[in-house]
Amino acid sequence: xxxxxxxxVDRDLVARSxxxxxxxxxxxxxxxxxxxxxxxxxxxxxxxxxxxxxxxxKVRQDAVGNVWATLPxxxxxxxxxxxxxxxxxxxxxxxxxxxxxxxALIALRTLRERFxxxxxxxxxxxxxxxxxxxxxxxxxxxxxxxxxxxxPDEPERITGYEPETIADAMRAIGLDPAAIPxxxxxxxxxxxxxxxxxxxxxEHTGHPVGIVDxxxxxxxxxxxxxxxxxxxxxxxxxxxxxxxxxAAEIISGVINTAHRMGRPTVTTVGRFAAExxxxxxxxxxxxxxxxxxxxxxxxxxxxxRRHEGLMREVAARRDLEISWDDPIDQEPGPCDxxxxxxxxxxxxxxxxxxxxxxxxxxxxxxxxxxxxxxxxIFVRSKDGRSHTPEEFSSTEDCALGIGLLADALYRLxx
Amino acid sequence: xxxxxxxxVDRDLVARSxxxxxxxxxxxxxxxxxxxxxxxxxxxxxxxxxxxxxxxxKVRQDAVGNVWATLPxxxxxxxxxxxxxxxxxxxxxxxxxxxxxxxALIALRTLRERFxxxxxxxxxxxxxxxxxxxxxxxxxxxxxxxxxxxxPDEPERITGYEPETIADAMRAIGLDPAAIPxxxxxxxxxxxxxxxxxxxxxEHTGHPVGIVDxxxxxxxxxxxxxxxxxxxxxxxxxxxxxxxxxAAEIISGVINTAHRMGRPTVTTVGRFAAExxxxxxxxxxxxxxxxxxxxxxxxxxxxxRRHEGLMREVAARRDLEISWDDPIDQEPGPCDxxxxxxxxxxxxxxxxxxxxxxxxxxxxxxxxxxxxxxxxIFVRSKDGRSHTPEEFSSTEDCALGIGLLADALYRLxx
Numbered sequence: 014x015x016x017x018x019x020x021x022v023d024r025d026l027v028a029r030s031x032x033x034x035x036x037x038x039x040x041x042x043x044x045x046x047x048x049x050x051x052x053x054x055x056x057x058x059x060x061x062x063x064x065x066x067x068x069x070x071k072v073r074q075d076a077v078g079n080v081w082a083t084l085p086x087x088x089x090x091x092x093x094x095x096x097x098x099x100x101x102x103x104x105x106x107x108x109x110x111x112x113x114x115x116x117a118l119i120a121l122r123t124l125r126e127r128f129x130x131x132x133x134x135x136x137x138x139x140x141x142x143x144x145x146x147x148x149x150x151x152x153x154x155x156x157x158x159x160x161x162x163x164x165p166d167e168p169e170r171i172t173g174y175e176p177e178t179i180a181d182a183m184r185a186i187g188l189d190p191a192a193i194p195x196x197x198x199x200x201x202x203x204x205x206x207x208x209x210x211x212x213x214x215x216e217h218t219g220h221p222v223g224i225v226d227x228x229x230x231x232x233x234x235x236x237x238x239x240x241x242x243x244x245x246x247x248x249x250x251x252x253x254x255x256x257x258x259x260a261a262e263i264i265s266g267v268i269n270t271a272h273r274m275g276r277p278t279v280t281t282v283g284r285f286a287a288e289x290x291x292x293x294x295x296x297x298x299x300x301x302x303x304x305x306x307x308x309x310x311x312x313x314x315x316x317x318r319r320h321e322g323l324m325r326e327v328a329a330r331r332d333l334e335i336s337w338d339d340p341i342d343q344e345p346g347p348c349d350x351x352x353x354x355x356x357x358x359x360x361x362x363x364x365x366x367x368x369x370x371x372x373x374x375x376x377x378x379x380x381x382x383x384x385x386x387x388x389x390i391f392v393r394s395k396d397g398r399s400h401t402p403e404e405f406s407s408t409e410d411c412a413l414g415i416g417l418l419a420d421a422l423y424r425l426x427x
Numbered sequence: 428x429x430x431x432x433x434x435x436v437d438r439d440l441v442a443r444s445x446x447x448x449x450x451x452x453x454x455x456x457x458x459x460x461x462x463x464x465x466x467x468x469x470x471x472x473x474x475x476x477x478x479x480x481x482x483x484x485k486v487r488q489d490a491v492g493n494v495w496a497t498l499p500x501x502x503x504x505x506x507x508x509x510x511x512x513x514x515x516x517x518x519x520x521x522x523x524x525x526x527x528x529x530x531a532l533i534a535l536r537t538l539r540e541r542f543x544x545x546x547x548x549x550x551x552x553x554x555x556x557x558x559x560x561x562x563x564x565x566x567x568x569x570x571x572x573x574x575x576x577x578x579p580d581e582p583e584r585i586t587g588y589e590p591e592t593i594a595d596a597m598r599a600i601g602l603d604p605a606a607i608p609x610x611x612x613x614x615x616x617x618x619x620x621x622x623x624x625x626x627x628x629x630e631h632t633g634h635p636v637g638i639v640d641x642x643x644x645x646x647x648x649x650x651x652x653x654x655x656x657x658x659x660x661x662x663x664x665x666x667x668x669x670x671x672x673x674a675a676e677i678i679s680g681v682i683n684t685a686h687r688m689g690r691p692t693v694t695t696v697g698r699f700a701a702e703x704x705x706x707x708x709x710x711x712x713x714x715x716x717x718x719x720x721x722x723x724x725x726x727x728x729x730x731x732r733r734h735e736g737l738m739r740e741v742a743a744r745r746d747l748e749i750s751w752d753d754p755i756d757q758e759p760g761p762c763d764x765x766x767x768x769x770x771x772x773x774x775x776x777x778x779x780x781x782x783x784x785x786x787x788x789x790x791x792x793x794x795x796x797x798x799x800x801x802x803x804i805f806v807r808s809k810d811g812r813s814h815t816p817e818e819f820s821s822t823e824d825c826a827l828g829i830g831l832l833a834d835a836l837y838r839l840x841x
Contacts, residue, residue, distance in 0.1 A: 102708065211660070231660065235706075241810075244811075246643055246788035247788045248626045249626070249690050260675075261682070268672045276665070279664055281669075281707070283659060283709065284701060285700070285704075289516070289517065291697050299699075394661075399658045400656065400657070
């Protein structure tokens, strides 16, 4: 590992690239609606490939749709990779995912222009369907394909919010779901992801950039409560089996539980549907999601036990049928201590006070960490906001994050 | 008023008519999806007109779409009317509304066959959009037209769950919204509605038929709570402005308030939407309905004060923006004491133990009571269920209700 210079990147290029990318799936003034395999997503992937070529990198798209831009090293051996995702929430903002995707490309361009060919191979990658915003069961689709973690029946089994499978969506843009195993890589040594923080911690402490040492564990429940649909006027309160009343009690309870357990415990109910949904009808059935996270395995299990205990108790007491599945259940993952130390050193040597912090959001890094040494760099988010068109990070902060990424890649590859 | 015989009606005709009507907008095995002015509704209105003619009555459709079947009296003077509505919930069952519509027609047929021309004019009517199931702001559309209670700007102002105005929907089936004032009647003396109970009281007390002495007052709130959309993982619980947490607390609170105030207080939350609706995003905004009812004016106002106080308090404490409108606000309405007494006498003289009871559901009778003397007959509902395909009343109970209706009409018109 070499000591390295404090690399600075072209701020105009950073601002211009983010701006240009935001046009693919533009939603309102500042938002982006770019779900995987959609026309906007295809345009973004093509744009990424074009930028890579323009920057003098070797570009290819793999079987699942990830776009790779490579700066080959003089020596053989496994690669040092940086990247993130180009799919968005519905709608999301222009920084989530894109910062890391463009940041990796700009870092490679800067390193190539300033230092020429590296010793070790460097790669930038734009991953697909990290958000699971088109196919709820397909979270981390791109990084799972790279790690060989997509089960053979998933492409035809996973359906979207629309009645379609992810295999259908792949075929519609010319990707063959049967070829997914060819996306697997076994030659990645390091994966570093640059990403906006998506929370308010860096803003509160006044730091533009942070270094992540661990990523939270997450479980998504999809809960269904069923009672009896009855007339809102003619059916007495004391005889009702009202799933709306049960759901309200459970939602209050799980949110209070997470709040009371203190930071960094979080629990969120973001999705809710009542059927049949008439204002004058006690619902027959309500369905809602619970997203619950903690980065410490024991605390995470305690949180889930409390949530499940409450759900069972409320349903039994109110004589409601309850069921849930957990389509997403990710163990928390620490980053590689060596990579974390390397990032800390690089920051210190460029005079940057970058606190070490956990990530409450999950990222492709969590998946890549199964087989590679990983690290993450966070960039400050205005008001801690993300997954919304209002998310914002300043060009200055973004460029600083990319500079730190370039420093780290230099130390690893030159 | 004449004393009357205990009129019995043809049970096969009752069963056959209900069965035949259920085909218009049939939904699954036993359900009906027949929203106003839809093709299924037009078929039902045509069918009703055809049945009226077959039964020897004079048939016409008025400007708003109500279908009238008249048995003219020998004497001049205001009419005695019976009827209900033919629009359904989405989906509803085959008895709600239809029982009273067909019951009125069968009662008139039976009276005509057995006693010939009446002294006073008798009419059966099939009213439209009682349920507000296609146009939420158009509740009691048919009966309001008859009473001259539709404001001139309403047809072009009221929109449906689909992006269309009720005026559009009228024009699409050949009705002219500008002609609505011609539907007004000032020559109705009495309006009696036969309807399923939609609650479990008659079943619990073991009575096939009940007599209604008052109809509940009702208010519908549409509540919007707004906070900040944030990332479900990265944004700490203690910094959130989460409208889902506020909504859950309010929903629990209003349901508990109504429960604690005791029968006949009822409060229902039947409709709920969260935006943007992603499982990993704290919602920006949630919207839900509150349907709250009481038949005693003072208790009704107390209920609303408590609901509104809770909503304000929760929103303020959680730093959420709250707003609501009340598209429906109906004062409770007593039935006419004379008509109630007539129905009680008719029941007693045919040896029928029919308890007097309030209606927790609202009905066209509430509107018709503004200008006519009104009464209602309830028929027992299996498990108290309605506004669902599972609603059921036995042919025996239905025929008994129609018989009692015929008795009452005989006493009033012969």
